[in-house]
Amino acid sequence: MSDIVFPGKFIESISNAPGFDAQNFVETHQNLPAPTSIRINPSKYSGQQPGVEVPWCPEGFYLESRPSFTFDPLFHAGCYYVQEASSMFITHIYNSIRGEMDEPIRALDLCAAPGGKSTLLSSALNQDDLLVANEIIKTRVPILTDNLTRWGRSNTIVTNNDPRDYGRVKGFFDLILVDAPCSGSGMFRKEPEAMQEWSVDNVNLCQQRQERILADVYPALREDGYLIYSTCSYSEQENEQVLDWLCTEFGMESVRIPVEQDWGVVESQSTEHKAWGYRFYPGKVQGEGLFAACLRKTESSGETKAFKKKDQGKPDYKSIDLLKPYIKEPANYYFFKLNDDWLAIDKIHREDLETLQQYLYIKKSGVRLGSLAGKDLVPDHELAMSLMLDRDQIQQTELSREQAISYLRRDEIKDLDLSQKGWNLMCFEGHPLGWAKLLPNRVNNYYPKEMRILSTGS
Numbered sequence: 001m002s003d004i005v006f007p008g009k010f011i012e013s014i015s016n017a018p019g020f021d022a023q024n025f026v027e028t029h030q031n032l033p034a035p036t037s038i039r040i041n042p043s044k045y046s047g048q049q050p051g052v053e054v055p056w057c058p059e060g061f062y063l064e065s066r067p068s069f070t071f072d073p074l075f076h077a078g079c080y081y082v083q084e085a086s087s088m089f090i091t092h093i094y095n096s097i098r099g100e101m102d103e104p105i106r107a108l109d110l111c112a113a114p115g116g117k118s119t120l121l122s123s124a125l126n127q128d129d130l131l132v133a134n135e136i137i138k139t140r141v142p143i144l145t146d147n148l149t150r151w152g153r154s155n156t157i158v159t160n161n162d163p164r165d166y167g168r169v170k171g172f173f174d175l176i177l178v179d180a181p182c183s184g185s186g187m188f189r190k191e192p193e194a195m196q197e198w199s200v201d202n203v204n205l206c207q208q209r210q211e212r213i214l215a216d217v218y219p220a221l222r223e224d225g226y227l228i229y230s231t232c233s234y235s236e237q238e239n240e241q242v243l244d245w246l247c248t249e250f251g252m253e254s255v256r257i258p259v260e261q262d263w264g265v266v267e268s269q270s271t272e273h274k275a276w277g278y279r280f281y282p283g284k285v286q287g288e289g290l291f292a293a294c295l296r297k298t299e300s301s302g303e304t305k306a307f308k309k310k311d312q313g314k315p316d317y318k319s320i321d322l323l324k325p326y327i328k329e330p331a332n333y334y335f336f337k338l339n340d341d342w343l344a345i346d347k348i349h350r351e352d353l354e355t356l357q358q359y360l361y362i363k364k365s366g367v368r369l370g371s372l373a374g375k376d377l378v379p380d381h382e383l384a385m386s387l388m389l390d391r392d393q394i395q396q397t398e399l400s401r402e403q404a405i406s407y408l409r410r411d412e413i414k415d416l417d418l419s420q421k422g423w424n425l426m427c428f429e430g431h432p433l434g435w436a437k438l439l440p441n442r443v444n445n446y447y448p449k450e451m452r453i454l455s456t457g458s
């Protein structure tokens with residue numbers, strides 16, 4: 001590998017960071033490429049163990065080489081997410097504290113796009129728990145919703161709000177993850193272009209922004225609730241110093257997370273409050289740079305009153321009866337309409353959804369089922385990807401790899417058997433990819449245009 005020139009003052013600025021070993025760090029960046037890892041979706045993935053397990057995440061695996069994920073239909077089916085291994089430590093933190101929380105859990109991933117940690121939390125949560133994934137930047141919301149749609153769980157809400165807006169939903173969440181925007185030094189090996197953005201001034205600006213985000217969202221955490229804070233920066237200003245600030249400003253208590261020594265994770269403590277943090281250095285761990293910590297809230301910021309919409313007349317039972325055959329255990333869901341589309345969310349989350357609607361800009365709630373044209377359902381892509389879909393009731397067409405790629409590109413699908421007319425769930429190795437309508441002499445491809453494969457390679 002070529003010589004890496006780090007930004008001026010970078011190495012100097014982190015030379016006193018806990019566990020930092022300059023020689024090992026520089027050599028690793030020069031000689032060892034970033035490993036490739038994926039995290040499987042336990043509700044969908046049905047293949048063999050794809051590689052060597054990531055020590056701190058049972059669903060994470062290192063791959064021997066980097067395949068073309070874009071041209072793997074299983075990626076589009078939501079069978080796995082491509083995620084660098086250190087980030088998967090959030091699973092370990094969650095598993096360490098879950099027993100301390102009363103169920104069902106309401107979890108918020110505040111800085112969520114593109115959805116790596118949201119899909120991780122989605123797998124970790126039970127069906128009665130609720131995941132709210134938020135992204136402030138409007139143009140980044142579609143990638144977040146697409147990834148959560150692929151993941152297939154119905155207990156999910158996506159919002160597009162400033163953290164400040166969450167301050168109004170007082171005491172609502174049992175768990176908040178703030179994977180904060182940061183100066184990005186932890187990604188230097190994987191994305192060397194990130195080095196151009198790095199400066200001491202930017203680290204300081206990031207610290208101020210991180211504290212603002214945390215202060216804004218703090219009221220939304222309930223008393224005794226947990227905050228998981230993470231960055232992909234090595235700078236103490238953005239990490240341990242932020243923990244000290246949280247302890248001083250809000251009296252938060254640090255939670256120590258057990259780690260195995262042979263994982264290579266560096267356990268650090270902040271200067272003032274001795275708050276625990278977990279540092280990942282490439283060279284010490286097989287993964288990129290990460291800092292993560294967990295804290296408990298020790299006071300109340302008040303409570304948000306649950307809101308339930310007044311029923312506007314009788315539910316449209318006729319329509320709901322037409323939808324039920326598509327859903328496994330339909331009695332568990334609340335069906336509702338948004339413009340022409342029908343949606344469904346677990347009944348247990350109805351009140352939470354209606355409460356959040358009072359304060360937030362909701363971009364996805366549960367699963368969009370589709371619209372009814374007379375007695376027929378025009379199914380939505382979200383339904384195809386959802387784990388609630390009852391496939392026994394549906395025509396399915398199994399595609400070869402080549403056909404699956406054509407389908408995902410919205411190209412002509414060669415040699416397709418058109419004998420099964422009407423709506424078909426297009427599948428690869430048994431995993432749904434989306435819908436198509438088979439007509440006597442052609443196929444109407446309903447794979448969403450904006451999600452199609454554009455790249456021309458293979």
Ligand SMILES: C[S@@+](CC[C@H](N)C(=O)[O-])C[C@H]1O[C@@H](n2cnc3c(N)ncnc32)[C@H](O)[C@@H]1O
Pocket residue numbers: 110111112113114115116117118135136137140162163179180181182209213
């Ligand atoms: C580190 S990335 C999140 C990565 C994501 N958690 C994942 O695992 O895929 C930080 C996110 O914070 C968002 N962000 C940027 N400025 C923000 C702000 N002022 N408040 C909240 N989020 C912000 C960015 O758009 C970005 O999506």
